[in-house]
Amino acid sequence: MLSKTLKHDLRNFLPLWLFLSVIALCSSVIFGLSLREMIFFSSEASVVFGGLGMTLSIAVLSGYAIATVVFVAVRFYQNFYTDEGYLTFTLPVKRSTLFFSKVLSGVIFVGASSVVIIVSVVLALLMVPSSAADNTPVLFEVIEFLWIAFESLFQNISDQVTLIMMLVLGLLIVLCFLIYEILALYLCITVGSVIAKKHKVIASILCYYGANFIISMFSSFTQVVSLLFAPHLVMVIGALPEPHLRAVLILVGVALLGIMMLLSSLIYWATQKLIEKKLNLP
Amino acid sequence: MKKQVILKTIVVILLVIFAFSFTGCVQEWSDDYLYSEFAVNEDGRTITIKAPDESMREFSYIGVASGALLHGEKYWYENYVTFFDGSAGMVYSPSEEDGVLYVAVGYDVYCYASEDCQSGREEVEKILNGQAERKTFAKLSRMTEGVLNEKEMQSFFLPPSSDALVTVDVTKLKNCLLFDVLSYDAYRVLAIKSGAIFKVGEEYFYVDYDKLDNSAFDADGNLSYRKGTIEAERLNQEKRQLVESIQGRQKRIEDDYIAEEGIYIGEEIEEEAVVEDVLPMVLVLVAFLGILLPLIPLAIAIFWWITAKRRNFVLQEVKKEIFSPPMVVGAVGAVLWLLAGIAVFCIFLSI
Numbered sequence: 001m002l003s004k005t006l007k008h009d010l011r012n013f014l015p016l017w018l019f020l021s022v023i024a025l026c027s028s029v030i031f032g033l034s035l036r037e038m039i040f041f042s043s044e045a046s047v048v049f050g051g052l053g054m055t056l057s058i059a060v061l062s063g064y065a066i067a068t069v070v071f072v073a074v075r076f077y078q079n080f081y082t083d084e085g086y087l088t089f090t091l092p093v094k095r096s097t098l099f100f101s102k103v104l105s106g107v108i109f110v111g112a113s114s115v116v117i118i119v120s121v122v123l124a125l126l127m128v129p130s131s132a133a134d135n136t137p138v139l140f141e142v143i144e145f146l147w148i149a150f151e152s153l154f155q156n157i158s159d160q161v162t163l164i165m166m167l168v169l170g171l172l173i174v175l176c177f178l179i180y181e182i183l184a185l186y187l188c189i190t191v192g193s194v195i196a197k198k199h200k201v202i203a204s205i206l207c208y209y210g211a212n213f214i215i216s217m218f219s220s221f222t223q224v225v226s227l228l229f230a231p232h233l234v235m236v237i238g239a240l241p242e243p244h245l246r247a248v249l250i251l252v253g254v255a256l257l258g259i260m261m262l263l264s265s266l267i268y269w270a271t272q273k274l275i276e277k278k279l280n281l282p
Numbered sequence: 283m284k285k286q287v288i289l290k291t292i293v294v295i296l297l298v299i300f301a302f303s304f305t306g307c308v309q310e311w312s313d314d315y316l317y318s319e320f321a322v323n324e325d326g327r328t329i330t331i332k333a334p335d336e337s338m339r340e341f342s343y344i345g346v347a348s349g350a351l352l353h354g355e356k357y358w359y360e361n362y363v364t365f366f367d368g369s370a371g372m373v374y375s376p377s378e379e380d381g382v383l384y385v386a387v388g389y390d391v392y393c394y395a396s397e398d399c400q401s402g403r404e405e406v407e408k409i410l411n412g413q414a415e416r417k418t419f420a421k422l423s424r425m426t427e428g429v430l431n432e433k434e435m436q437s438f439f440l441p442p443s444s445d446a447l448v449t450v451d452v453t454k455l456k457n458c459l460l461f462d463v464l465s466y467d468a469y470r471v472l473a474i475k476s477g478a479i480f481k482v483g484e485e486y487f488y489v490d491y492d493k494l495d496n497s498a499f500d501a502d503g504n505l506s507y508r509k510g511t512i513e514a515e516r517l518n519q520e521k522r523q524l525v526e527s528i529q530g531r532q533k534r535i536e537d538d539y540i541a542e543e544g545i546y547i548g549e550e551i552e553e554e555a556v557v558e559d560v561l562p563m564v565l566v567l568v569a570f571l572g573i574l575l576p577l578i579p580l581a582i583a584i585f586w587w588i589t590a591k592r593r594n595f596v597l598q599e600v601k602k603e604i605f606s607p608p609m610v611v612g613a614v615g616a617v618l619w620l621l622a623g624i625a626v627f628c629i630f631l632s633i
Contacts, residue, residue: 229567232560236630239557244629251629255572255622261615262579268608 001093002101009105013071017109021116024064028120031057032127039128057124061117068113072106073185080275081193081200095276099186103268106182114178162246169253176260183267184211190271194278320363320373329363329373329383329394341383341394344403345410348503349391349474351384352464355547356471376469378544382406384472389502391472405468412476412492414465419479419528438524442488442515450487450514452498455480456507460525463488478505479517479525486517486525557633565630572623576616583613 034053037046079088079102088098125139150163188211192204240248321330327343351374359373363385371385371392381399385392393410395403408414417435463477477490489505489512491498500506517525583604590600603609 229564232564233567235560236557236564236633239633240629244632248626248629251622251626255619255626258576258615258617258619258622262576262612262619263615265608265612265615266579269606269612272608 002097005091005093005098005101006104009075009101010108013075013105013109016071017068017112020064020067021113024061024116024120025123027057027060027064028124029127031061031120032124035124036128061120065113065117068109069185072109072182073189076102076106076186077189077193077201077204080279081189085279089279095279096272099272099275102186103179103182106186107179110178110182111175162250165250166253169250169257173253173256173260176257176264180260180264180267183264183271187211187267187271187274190274194274320359322363322365326365326392329385331383339396341381341396344393344395344406347391347393347410347472347474348389349409349472350389350464351386351391352466352470352473355545356469358544374471376402376467376471380469382469393472402469406472409465409467409472409474412465414467414474414476416466416468416470417476418464418466418473419461419525420464420473434524438521443518446515446518447513448487448516449511450482450489452505452507452510452512454482455487455489455505458482460486461528475504480514486522487514488517488521489514561630561633565627568623568627568630572626573620576619576623579612579616580620583609 030053034050034057038050038054041050078084080098089095091098122139125142126137128138129135130138130141150167185208188208189204192202192207193200195207196203237245237248321332322328323330329341331339331341357375357378357380359375362370362372364370365387369387371387374384374386376382380402381396382402382405383394385394393406395406417439458480459478460481461479462475463479464473465476466473476492477488480487480489491505494505494512498505498510498512500508505512587600587604
């Protein structure tokens, strides 16, 4: 049944998402042309039009990212906590399957939107030559710069395999963070809908802000603690020989991945329990 | 109402006047403070200093080094000179009374000496001509220096045998820098990079910059890793052991500046001793974040499992709950976190 519910969820948003993605990709063309105009033509008109084009395309790309997340949240809310919920929960499908399908579709859409944004930026940079004399796209210089920045961030690591492993770990952590963000959004909507009999949307938004406030308080606290211990940690890490340093960096990545997995699964479990036991339809 | 508006206007005007007057004070103070003692002639080849007793002293230009000012004890004049091209440089000296001046402009150090300080002039000339005898191994990025005694240094810089000299592809040396080799003056103030030690795989190479031509360096004067080959010395067993022994004998240098006297003191701290001091604190932090915290969810899950029967829960239900996919993923996450924490703890413990 999961494949059927997932197919339904994906079909529901796919036409609109495709339309938005095409607009985002088109805006990247405007972005590239505007950037090219601003860099290589110094007339006042080119600066004005280039600036306007860049502002417009950045607004479109940002709007696209926000719209995807908002739409995923709205679909979740409408399917589960409005009148549609009666229909959804009378389907011969377990609630846990319905919820898992929503999580999967959310991750797919938000992940795909991130890919579209990256492709848009790549497209834009492909349109800008590195200099007036050289037609090579500036993209290659940007990629080289990013790789050098990544290497210099870990300048004590000379082993390329370790660097690639860290890159893969980093991507896994980003994926886990994406899942965590969507689950946190779903949890806030669920808590808001469970505790409020009326004005569920407002309650959900308040829950979201409340959760963000608590998380930001916690992260400020951890930042203060890290700042207190940072010089000591840097000193101890600096004294490590390279093989140990490599191991510590990879282990810290693994620990972060573990933390994200644990947090995500706790949120998932809590949301699923609320949907199964405390559902409060209007 | 009208009174309040007038009162607010007066307060705003007073605040603006106060802000402007404060800026004026700072501007005046800065001008007086920075330019009073030094004068550079038009071609930049002579610096004249007015001493506190109004006597004048002239320093003539020796040369420019692309180098660094080491963290030994040095005097900083707290003023800067402005050259004819508008570049400004901080003025340092081995001591306030000394006949040598170093003017640091970005990564360049302009060297000057007074006529009555011939020994100082010769000392600086040696550095600039690549004949400096005093050398040290340093990691500039981490402000640490390798410690080798005089005898060890001499044995390291013994001329290599002909079979130890090899041609190395520079691209292979990228990211393999172990130490910069710095040549420094008798005052232990001016230092220039005169070579580097690289570790490529299991082999160590010493590159003497004085033996390379300009094509081996980039526009900033650093060794270029883009393309080409250079001559390097493959270190023999004895020299390798010396380099390896440095790793455990590094010194950390901390800058300290005495404002009233204008003196910089580079305080040398034994790296091992400092690490030992802070290690217990770091171990406690790692134990808390990497072992105690991930144990909490695992302990709660185990406690729930053990006490389920006593609390008249249906064991089958609890089992189903605990082995549900989100719980399993969470448990895997917690175990990964715990194992990584234990491993990091053990690595730190082994220092």
